[in-house]
Amino acid sequence: xxxxxxxxxxxxxxxxxxxxxxxxxxxxxxxxxxxxxxxxxxxxxxxxxxxxxxxxxxxxxxxxxxxxxxxxxxxxxxxxxxxxxxxxxxxxxxxxxxxxxxxxxxxxxxxxxxxxxxxxxxxxxxxxxxxxxxxxxxxxxxxxxxxxxxxxxxxxxxxxxxxxxxxxxxxxxxxxxxxxxxxxxxxxxxxxxxxxxxxxxxxxxxxxxxxxxxxxxxxxxxxxxxxxxxx
Numbered sequence: 001x002x003x004x005x006x007x008x009x010x011x012x013x014x015x016x017x018x019x020x021x022x023x024x025x026x027x028x029x030x031x032x033x034x035x036x037x038x039x040x041x042x043x044x045x046x047x048x049x050x051x052x053x054x055x056x057x058x059x060x061x062x063x064x065x066x067x068x069x070x071x072x073x074x075x076x077x078x079x080x081x082x083x084x085x086x087x088x089x090x091x092x093x094x095x096x097x098x099x100x101x102x103x104x105x106x107x108x109x110x111x112x113x114x115x116x117x118x119x120x121x122x123x124x125x126x127x128x129x130x131x132x133x134x135x136x137x138x139x140x141x142x143x144x145x146x147x148x149x150x151x152x153x154x155x156x157x158x159x160x161x162x163x164x165x166x167x168x169x170x171x172x173x174x175x176x177x178x179x180x181x182x183x184x185x186x187x188x189x190x191x192x193x194x195x196x197x198x199x200x201x202x203x204x205x206x207x208x209x210x211x212x213x214x215x216x217x218x219x220x221x222x223x224x225x226x227x228x229x230x231x
Contacts (some may be wrong), residue, residue: 008055031188031195050079083134129160
């Protein structure tokens with residue numbers, strides 16, 4: 001279980017997160033929404049251990065999340081919106097996939113990654129192909145949580161559907177918690193068991209950025225079982 005309690009963060013005098021709570025169970029697909037500047041990416045990076053919160057704590061199975069270190073793949077991985085920024089443009093696909101350890105054959109098959117791509121550079125792949133390669137490199141044996149920050153924003157509807165179905169299938173089979181960040185509430189409703197939304201306070205204020213659940217019964221229910229799910 002990944003849990004966050006009373007997270008607070010600020011850039012200078014501008015509070016971005018204030019008292020955010022979140023829980024993500026193994027195999028759960030949780031959506032995260034909010035307007036631009038609401039703190040979604042900041043929250044994601046805190047959950048992955050890339051930023052240290054000003055207040056509050058993040059724990060995985062009761063243990064505090066540690067800052068990632070070179071050579072030791074973290075159990076919580078962060079996938080940014082732009083996959084081209086997450087890979088070395090000089091490396092061929094085979095080297096990108098092997099950077100965190102031996103590539104996972106089941107993962108490569110699920111994402112439809114072809115052996116013919118092995119010697120291609122990122123610039124020689126389509127947006128959908130690069131997104132799949134970028135995600136596949138994060139799947140290592142100790143992966144517990146995957147945080148996906150608007151990873152389908154640059155893809156068309158067909159590519160979105162193919163990528164998310166493959167990703168969610170792997171996550172559920174392996175009991176990997178998945179946080180799916182998207183400003184698209186329809187996409188979250190389709191693929192996530194439930195969603196939370198960050199409400200941004202006024203710029204420069206300490207207005208609440210606490211997460212709220214989507215749906216009319218958000219205050220009462222941890223999960224909105226009425227949301228349609230991927231079959």
